[in-house]
Amino acid sequence: MKIPKTIKIGGHQYKVIFPYIFTERFDMIGDHDPMVKVIRIAEVDGNLKIADSAIVVTLIHEILHAIDRNSGHNMFVGGEGEEHIKAISEGIYQVLADNPKLVSIPYSSGLSFRSILWR
Numbered sequence: 001m002k003i004p005k006t007i008k009i010g011g012h013q014y015k016v017i018f019p020y021i022f023t024e025r026f027d028m029i030g031d032h033d034p035m036v037k038v039i040r041i042a043e044v045d046g047n048l049k050i051a052d053s054a055i056v057v058t059l060i061h062e063i064l065h066a067i068d069r070n071s072g073h074n075m076f077v078g079g080e081g082e083e084h085i086k087a088i089s090e091g092i093y094q095v096l097a098d099n100p101k102l103v104s105i106p107y108s109s110g111l112s113f114r115s116i117l118w119r
Helices: 052-071 079-098 100-104 113-117
Strands: 006-009 012-017 030-033 038-041
Touching: 006 052, 012 052, 030 052, 038 052, 052 079, 079 100
Parallel strands: 012 038
Antiparallel strands: 006 012, 030 038
């Protein structure tokens, strides 16, 4: 699966590390570090390869954490907020997966969501 190596979020350049092996905690498949502007995404969970769709949902999830943190709101930190961000991540993924033409809509610059996200 091809994941962008960098993503610009809220004016900040984030490095995306994929695949990442979580040695710190074994119950994680994604992480956002707001201080060093890094998003880490695992390719395996234990001995099982993570489905491509789950990898994309995890990337969206971590992007939403970055947006939330950069905005200063911190609405999705811990507990119930984490459950909300999981639901929103799944919803965004479903809309994008079910409507591939949506990510091809050109901006006035001639670029599309797809060309911006996956360059």
